[in-house]
Amino acid sequence: MDLAPCPFCHLPVPSSELEWHANNHFLDEHEQQRLASDLELAQQIAFAPPSPPSLNSQVISDLPFDLGFEEKVNCLINFQSRSIFHKVEHGxxxxxxxxxxxxxxxxxxxxxxxxxxxxxxxxxxxxxxxxxxxxxxxxxxxxxxxxxxxxxxxxxxxxxxxxxxxxxxxxxxxxxxxxxxxxxxxxxxxxxxxxxxxxxxxxxxxxxxxxxxxxxxxxxxxxxxxxxxxxxxxxxxxxxxxxxxxxxxxxxxxxxxxxxxxxxxxxxxxxxxxxxxxxxxxxxxxxxxxxxxxxxxxxxxxxxxxxxxxxxxxxxxxxxxxxxxxxxxxxxxxxxxxxxxxxxxxxxxxxxxxxxxxxxxxxxxxxxxxxxxxxxxxxxxxxxxxxxxxxxxxxxxxxxxxxxxxxxxxxxxxxxx
The missing domain is CATH 3.90.70.130 (Cathepsin B; Chain A)
Structure with missing residues (x-):
């Protein structure tokens, strides 16, 4: 596995997860737990064996291909990801x-x-x-x-x-x-x-x-x-x-x-x-x-x-x-x-x-x-x-x-x- 050091804590992490790991340094504990859960789910989807498509199994990259218009919208609402950004206290x-x-x-x-x-x-x-x-x-x-x-x-x-x-x-x-x-x-x-x-x-x-x-x-x-x-x-x-x-x-x-x-x-x-x-x-x-x-x-x-x-x-x-x-x-x-x-x-x-x-x-x-x-x-x-x-x-x-x-x-x- 290709590893790269985090620019903040210098721990080696997989290159594919480097950006996610680095951005976590700017998040509070609740956000870190939520994103960790999201990453785990994404990894499960990535490595799971192929299965027949269903609305609940669709991820954002599949939206244009197999769904009707309303299904695309509903699926995007459910699977869209929150943008990670540096939150400034008091704004x-x-x-x-x-x-x-x-x-x-x-x-x-x-x-x-x-x-x-x-x-x-x-x-x-x-x-x-x-x-x-x-x-x-x-x-x-x-x-x-x-x-x-x-x-x-x-x-x-x-x-x-x-x-x-x-x-x-x-x-x-x-x-x-x-x-x-x-x-x-x-x-x-x-x-x-x-x-x-x-x-x-x-x-x-x-x-x-x-x-x-x-x-x-x-x-x-x-x-x-x-x-x-x-x-x-x-x-x-x-x-x-x-x-x-x-x-x-x-x-x-x-x-x-x-x-x-x-x-x-x-x-x-x-x-x-x-x-x-x-x-x-x-x-x-x-x-x-x-x-x-x-x-x-x-x-x-x-x-x-x-x-x-x-x-x-x-x-x-x-x-x-x-x-x-x-x-x-x-x-x-x-x-x-x-x-x-x-x-x-x-x-x-x-x-x-x-x-x-x-x-x-x-x-x-x-x-x-x-x-x-x-x-x-x-x-x-x-x-x-x-x-x-x-x-x-x-x-x-x-x-x-x-x-x-x-x-x-x-x-x-x-x-x-």
Whole structure:
């Protein structure tokens, strides 16, 4: 048997169990017992002699082959795995809030109330899993802050964040339900087990399949509109694919990962293509004199400040969900924004970002010690050097009936940078 030393306790363990063993060092005793039981069951399944398939014996890898649609869903609910992550005592956002409160009174910061950080793991998803990690971060907020309406519907009502393979299965089920058909076609309806980049449209499709109102906003140069070619008899457009760089271009509908951010220009910020009134919750307040990336910053500021919660001091906890923040090559989670009022009257903004590429333990340490956390979390306007960006946000409420059908078609609001 191939053995490898644990990087924490240095005990030799089978290579196939190294990641599971190492992650256990971050869990409490109850979680360790549960995972040990799960591993034992998995090993029993792996080494058991072949037997006729039945619903109770199906594991997640068998879902697409032998089961009907409803059986797939029920089986996934029962067999999905909880994602392992480094749990921060009292929450990472509480630590961030304390650090922001110590800053000067000439700053105002607005934060999402609760978000867990999910880091990419070296032996699991480094280099391709950032999109899934951002879905996990966004979901952690939704389950914690909107418990009554979200917990019943998200991930089969299990009340926890699934791991990446389980999320991949949920996305396949969303596609099978008819959410984001162009995106499904791009992946041939299969994503489970693949190390493929995903983006805001996959996030939106997955969350919409549970009735959550996930919306997309695109930011880019005006000349980007000229990339589209109209299709006779259709309100959508098509484009050729850009091969070799991991990006693709398709029709006006936003669909697929790392799209180079295929968008539809929507005048008046309303969506006429699918019949769904998808509008930017904050775009009407944007100051049009702002140019370049400041338009993105203004939208984010208006999004977080448009909150039902009153301000208190120079750190405000918003009821708004974090933002899935996509650009060419990477995606992160925006958990808030800060404005600094300078003496010359100029306002300096910083995005407050959780990056899946950072280690949760390092974030926790820097915030607790109040040293170096700014370099890990704050991002100024000058760092926004990409020509195009996408945001995915989730509005309150759960869709049903006709509204649920309309959510199957994913489009976006476009704002010119």
């Amino acid at each position: 990472l956002m509480a630590l961030l809030r304390k650090c922001l409160e110590l800053e000067s009174d000439n700053t105002t910061s607005i934060l999402s109330g609760y978000v867990d950080h999910f880091q990419s793991l070296e032996y699991e998803d480094v280099g391709w899993g950032c999109g899934w990690r951002n879905i996990q971060m966004l979901s952690s907020h939704l389950l914690h802050q909107r418990q009554e309406e979200v917990k019943k519907v998200l991930f089969g009502g299990q009340g926890f964040i699934p791991d990446i393979p389980s999320l991949q299965r949920w996305l396949e089920i969303a596609w099978e339900k008819g959410f984001d058909e162009p995106g499904s076609e791009h992946f041939d309806g299969k994503i489970y087990g693949l190390k493929k980049w995903i983006g805001t449209t996959e996030c939106a499709a997955l969350l919409r399949s549970f009735g959550l109102k996930a919306m997309i906003v695109d930011f880019g140069p005006k000349e980007f509109e000229s990339l589209y070619l109209s299709v006779p008899g259709s309100s959508a457009g098509v484009e050729g694919k850009s091969e070799g760089n991991g990006l693709k271009r398709r029709g006006i509908q936003v669909c697929g990962p790392m799209d180079r951010y295929v968008v539809k220009k929507i005048h008046g910020h309303s969506q006429a293509h699918s019949g769904v009134q998808e509008k930017s919750s904050s775009s009407s307040n944007i100051t049009r004199e702002n140019e370049g990336q400041q338009v993105l910053i203004d939208w984010i500021w208006n999004y977080f400040s448009d909150s039902n919660k009153p301000g208190n001091g120079h750190v405000i906890v918003s009821d708004k969900a974090p933002l899935y923040f996509q650009h060419d090559g990477h995606s992160r989670t925006i958990v808030g924004i800060q404005i600094k009022h300078q003496r010359n009257g100029v306002h300096q903004h910083n995005l407050l970002i959780l990056d899946p590429a950072h280690r949760t333990a390092a974030l926790e340490k820097s915030l607790k010690e109040k040293v170096g956390w700014q370099k890990l979390i704050k991002r100024g306007v000058h760092t926004l050097k990409k020509p195009q960006y996408q945001l995915c946000y989730v509005e309150p409420g759960i869709a049903s009936g006709e509204e649920m059908e309309l959510l199957k078609t994913i489009s976006s609001v476009f704002l010119e940078l």
